[in-house]
Amino acid sequence: MFQVRLHGRGGQGVVTAAEMLSIAGFSEGKHAQAFPSFGSERTGAPVVSFCRLDDKEIRRREPILEPDCLIIQDPTLFHALDVFQGLKPDGYVLINSTKDWHELGITDRIAHLPQAHVVGINASALARKHVGRPVPNAALLGGFAAITGEIHLDAVEKAIATKFDGSIAEGNIAAARAAHAAALGMELSDA
Amino acid sequence: MLKQLEGSHAVAEAVALCRPEVICAYPISPQTHIVEHCGELVREGKMGNCEYMNVESEFAALSACIGSSACGARTYTATASQGLLFMAEAVYNASGLGLPIVMTVANRAIGAPINIWNDHTDSMAMRDAGWLQLFAETNQEALDLHIQAFRIAEQMSQPVMVCMDGFILTHAYERVSMPTQEQVDQFLPPYTPQQVLDPANPYSIGAMVGPEAFTEVRYLAHEKQLQALDVIPGIAAEFKAIFGRDSGGLIREYETEGADTIVVTLGSVAGTVKDTVDEMRADGKKIGVVTVGSFRPFPSAALREAVKHANEVVVLEKSFAIGFGGVVANNIMMSLQGTGIHVHTVVAGLGGRPITMPSLHRLFDTALKGELEDMHFLNLQWDIVNAELQRQREQIASGPTAESILRNIQTDTARGTPTPAAE
Amino acid sequence: MTKELTAEQKVKFYQKGTFTVGNRLVDADNRSVQASMERSNAITSGHRACQGCGEALGARYALDTAMRVTGGQMIAANATGCLEVFTTPYPETSWQMPWLHSLFGNAPAVASGMQAAMKAKGKKTRIVAQGGDGGTVDIGFGCLSGMFERNDDVLYICYDNEAYMNTGVQRSGATPGGARTATTMPVGEAYPGNVFGTGKNLPRIAMAHNIPYVATASVAYLQDLEAKVEKAMSLEGARYIHVYVPCPLGWGCASNATINLARLVVETGFFPLFEAEHGKVTATRPIRQRVPIEEYLKPQRRFAHLFKTDAGAEAIRKLQAMCDHNIAEYDLLREGEETLA
Numbered sequence: 001m002f003q004v005r006l007h008g009r010g011g012q013g014v015v016t017a018a019e020m021l022s023i024a025g026f027s028e029g030k031h032a033q034a035f036p037s038f039g040s041e042r043t044g045a046p047v048v049s050f051c052r053l054d055d056k057e058i059r060r061r062e063p064i065l066e067p068d069c070l071i072i073q074d075p076t077l078f079h080a081l082d083v084f085q086g087l088k089p090d091g092y093v094l095i096n097s098t099k100d101w102h103e104l105g106i107t108d109r110i111a112h113l114p115q116a117h118v119v120g121i122n123a124s125a126l127a128r129k130h131v132g133r134p135v136p137n138a139a140l141l142g143g144f145a146a147i148t149g150e151i152h153l154d155a156v157e158k159a160i161a162t163k164f165d166g167s168i169a170e171g172n173i174a175a176a177r178a179a180h181a182a183a184l185g186m187e188l189s190d191a
Numbered sequence: 192m193l194k195q196l197e198g199s200h201a202v203a204e205a206v207a208l209c210r211p212e213v214i215c216a217y218p219i220s221p222q223t224h225i226v227e228h229c230g231e232l233v234r235e236g237k238m239g240n241c242e243y244m245n246v247e248s249e250f251a252a253l254s255a256c257i258g259s260s261a262c263g264a265r266t267y268t269a270t271a272s273q274g275l276l277f278m279a280e281a282v283y284n285a286s287g288l289g290l291p292i293v294m295t296v297a298n299r300a301i302g303a304p305i306n307i308w309n310d311h312t313d314s315m316a317m318r319d320a321g322w323l324q325l326f327a328e329t330n331q332e333a334l335d336l337h338i339q340a341f342r343i344a345e346q347m348s349q350p351v352m353v354c355m356d357g358f359i360l361t362h363a364y365e366r367v368s369m370p371t372q373e374q375v376d377q378f379l380p381p382y383t384p385q386q387v388l389d390p391a392n393p394y395s396i397g398a399m400v401g402p403e404a405f406t407e408v409r410y411l412a413h414e415k416q417l418q419a420l421d422v423i424p425g426i427a428a429e430f431k432a433i434f435g436r437d438s439g440g441l442i443r444e445y446e447t448e449g450a451d452t453i454v455v456t457l458g459s460v461a462g463t464v465k466d467t468v469d470e471m472r473a474d475g476k477k478i479g480v481v482t483v484g485s486f487r488p489f490p491s492a493a494l495r496e497a498v499k500h501a502n503e504v505v506v507l508e509k510s511f512a513i514g515f516g517g518v519v520a521n522n523i524m525m526s527l528q529g530t531g532i533h534v535h536t537v538v539a540g541l542g543g544r545p546i547t548m549p550s551l552h553r554l555f556d557t558a559l560k561g562e563l564e565d566m567h568f569l570n571l572q573w574d575i576v577n578a579e580l581q582r583q584r585e586q587i588a589s590g591p592t593a594e595s596i597l598r599n600i601q602t603d604t605a606r607g608t609p610t611p612a613a614e
Numbered sequence: 615m616t617k618e619l620t621a622e623q624k625v626k627f628y629q630k631g632t633f634t635v636g637n638r639l640v641d642a643d644n645r646s647v648q649a650s651m652e653r654s655n656a657i658t659s660g661h662r663a664c665q666g667c668g669e670a671l672g673a674r675y676a677l678d679t680a681m682r683v684t685g686g687q688m689i690a691a692n693a694t695g696c697l698e699v700f701t702t703p704y705p706e707t708s709w710q711m712p713w714l715h716s717l718f719g720n721a722p723a724v725a726s727g728m729q730a731a732m733k734a735k736g737k738k739t740r741i742v743a744q745g746g747d748g749g750t751v752d753i754g755f756g757c758l759s760g761m762f763e764r765n766d767d768v769l770y771i772c773y774d775n776e777a778y779m780n781t782g783v784q785r786s787g788a789t790p791g792g793a794r795t796a797t798t799m800p801v802g803e804a805y806p807g808n809v810f811g812t813g814k815n816l817p818r819i820a821m822a823h824n825i826p827y828v829a830t831a832s833v834a835y836l837q838d839l840e841a842k843v844e845k846a847m848s849l850e851g852a853r854y855i856h857v858y859v860p861c862p863l864g865w866g867c868a869s870n871a872t873i874n875l876a877r878l879v880v881e882t883g884f885f886p887l888f889e890a891e892h893g894k895v896t897a898t899r900p901i902r903q904r905v906p907i908e909e910y911l912k913p914q915r916r917f918a919h920l921f922k923t924d925a926g927a928e929a930i931r932k933l934q935a936m937c938d939h940n941i942a943e944y945d946l947l948r949e950g951e952e953t954l955a
Contacts, residue, residue, distance in 0.1 A: 018364075019197070022195055022365070023195045023364070025195075026366055027195075031365075032195065032364070032365065032366070034365075035358070035359065035362055036362055058365070058462075059463065061359050061459050061460065061463050062545050062548060065547060065549075212734035212735065213730045215727065215730075240733075241734060242733050244730050244764070246723065246726070246760055247756060247757070248756060248757075248760070250719070250720060250723070250756075251720065251723035251726075251756070251757045251760050252723075254720035255724065255726045255727030256727055257714075257724050257727060258691060258714070258716070258724035258731065259728060259730050260731075261724075261728070262727075262728050262731035262732065262735075263735070264731035264735065266727070266731075280717055280719075284716050388689045388728070390687050390688060390689065390739060393710060393711050393713070394713075395704075395707035395714075396713070396714045397702075397713075397714050398707065399703070
């Protein structure tokens with residue numbers, strides 16, 4: 001089982017991101033379970049969502065205490081709460097920021113992780129460019145596919161097309177592709 | 192057809208397949224996504240001639256259901272928590288009138304203190320209201336139970352409550368197998384009411400009944416629920432024949448064979464318990480699980496049979512009778528009277544506190560060692576309780592308890608992560 | 615539509631040789647409206663209402679009219695209360711129409727559900743809901759406002775006898791200031807009966823919802839009541855009729871005073887009769903012969919204490935002022951108009 005915990009703020013589509021991730025997993029024939037951290041949170045408040053991916057039925061419904069991957073949609077959360085809580089020693093961290101780790105103040109927290117497992121992407125900028133709004137959730141899923149290999153980019157694209165319509169879907173798909181390339185250290189020619 | 196859906200949407204789509212004629216809606220978290228999606232499906236023309244009514248309260252919602260059901264319309268509504276209590280008078284009325292309404296309860300705690308998270312206090316408060324109460328373990332089962340509920344309700348002429356854990360199921364995306372309209376039509380015939388308000392054959396319904404017959408009326412309602420103990424498994428079997436999967440029924444057993452300790456629970460926590468039991472079984476520990484699918488009628492005989500070889504039963508429940516103990520446990524103790532099986536009550540998950548596998552491991556290990564007390568509160572923070580008790584002893588004007596505790600407690604709840612103290 | 619349900623119900627003459635059945639014994643042409651062969655007798659004889667019950671009279675006329683207009687295609691929802699209790703002492707029932715009693719405070723919502731069912735089934739059957747003043751202005755108020763606001767196709771009829779009579783005459787939101795009830799007992803000068811609050815004028819509140827039709831009626835003017843029900847049933851959407859129905863038991867008056875009090879309450883201006891459509895008053899019934907409020911109060915023991923103390927006299931002055939206000943508000947003393955007998 002691969003467990004993902006997503007941190008962000010109300011309005012950034014944190015819950016939708018987990019849902020899209022589960023849809024992407026489903027489209028690849030996996031069992032997937034996504035759920036929010038059940039709060040009555042308003043715009044701007046810290047929000048957590050969860051997604052489990054597995055090859056067999058997922059029965060447990062506890063919050064994810066020991067994630068295999070963290071997706072941090074808002075780097076200002078590092079100051080607000082301990083997002084790294086329970087992260088597995090070989091876990092992944094995907095951060096919506098291209099600042100260096102020192103500037104983000106997380107150098108100590110990620111020192112023990114494999115270097116390639118911690119990746120920063122300016123997903124908000126990609127979203128602003130491709131969608132017109134700095135909503136980083138869909139773009140980060142492209143990055144997730146790149147760094148973890150748990151799902152493929154085309155599954156992410158399918159999930160985005162399930163959740164959104166028309167130009168919003170197209171924009172988010174473009175942002176996810178760009179983020180996927182960025183996470184692999186490449187640049188798309190049109191990005 | 193396999194779909195990856197939110198639980199609420201899965202339920203709304205299942206309800207649509209049942210061809211309801213009237214849906215009454217009043218929003219309350221965590222039920223909202225169900226009625227929102229029902230409304231969408233009606234507007235998109237996917238529910239035929241269904242009338243979708245937005246009403247002004249839960250009391251009105253179920254009252255309107257009473258009116259429409261009495262006119263022979265297949266009728267559905269959904270609620271939760273305070274909403275279920277606000278409609279309480281109509282809950283009793285609907286069953287007393289024998290109206291086959293189906294209602295989803297997206298289980299949520301009752302305030303004060305106000306709490307929007309999951310536990311079973313709401314449904315349990317209405318356990319004796321004459322409704323059948325079916326509890327879903329997964330979103331697949333929630334979906335399936337709604338289809339079965341209309342069959343059971345209309346066959347028994349009794350209302351059915353389908354209880355699904357708020358947020359944990361209603362807001363969870365997972366894989367469900369959505370039946371076809373043909374399958375549902377094969378399983379669920381059009382509603383033929385046993386009594387209906389019709390100018391061609393005018394009935395008066397809702398007369399006063401005095402002491403001369405009230406006991407008999409109540410006994411007959413009980414008798415109907417006892418009959419449902421046979422009807423529910425029968426309908427689950429028919430369901431399996433058409434849809435090809437086990438869903439519903441009275442109870443479900445898991446790893447009970449050879450188990451010395453059997454955990455009895457209900458609702459979505461059963462999955463977490465099963466995963467825990469698998470790990471314990473792998474360590475050679477003799478533990479199993481029984482999930483109660485039908486809480487009303489209560490399947491005493493089936494339960495007795497399922498646990499008869501065990502030494503002890505650990506009832507894990509998300510409800511609590513203040514001043515007494517466990518609600519579910521009380522029903523189980525009644526059912527096991529005379530068997531000598533020891534019953535422990537474990538109150539867990541109140542107001543949305545996560546029930547985690549590490550804490551279940553500790554709990555069940557304690558039980559297997561014979562050290563579990565009769566009444567246990569899982570992950571109760573004794574330091575907070577004791578501090579507040581101490582403060583109340585020192586200060587006569589103690590002030591509101593909830594606010595006093597919150598002032599002292601360091602919790603991450605407000606910041607959106609699960610309470611570490613729950614571990 | 616079944617003919618048997620709509621008209622020519624056989625009336626059973628239980629008391630032959632008396633005048634009880636009135637002019638039902640005369641030729642059809644000479645019969646009054648009470649004994650018309652057209653009646654459906656929706657609430658048939660033999661129910662257990664008290665002598666002189668205004669509610670039984672009002673309900674019978676209102677429902678028979680609605681039955682006539684709809685050709686018997688009608689279902690009634692009933693709030694808990696006297697009307698419910700005295701009509702259904704099972705195994706007997708007075709209702710010769712489909713009728714449902716659910717709860718005290720939910721009749722408007724039950725009726726809303728009924729009309730939704732009829733819409734879903736594509737049936738033309740119409741829905742009437744009814745309750746007393748307690749069930750309407752107090753406990754059923756939320757459901758009623760919801761039914762109005764959605765403009766559900768329901769005619770709601772309130773039979774107002776100004777207190778909770780079914781439970782033994784306790785104050786309701788419709789009890790007038792100064793009145794004695796079991797919960798507003800007058801004590802000396804300090805407590806001259808029910809408080810004078812701001813009042814709860816439900817017909818005006820109904821009008822504030824801009825529903826298609828609102829009317830007030832009194833059982834002293836049965837043809838007026840029938841005309842208003844007929845008008846209401848000719849319209850679709852939410853409609854409201856507030857019928858003034860004296861209660862001899864609760865008011866402490868003679869059982870033969872019902873009609874007289876129902877007339878005096880109109881002639882004093884205390885209960886103006888009017889119709890309104892979409893929030894605007896369209897017709898009022900002018901006062902034919904104005905009478906002071908005392909004439910209305912005196913025959914009722916619930917007001918007897920007002921005539922004994924200074925505080926009571928003040929209460930009477932306030933009640934008269936309310937009449938004067940209504941007379942001005944609705945221009946009830948205008949001249950040159952025909953009025954109903």
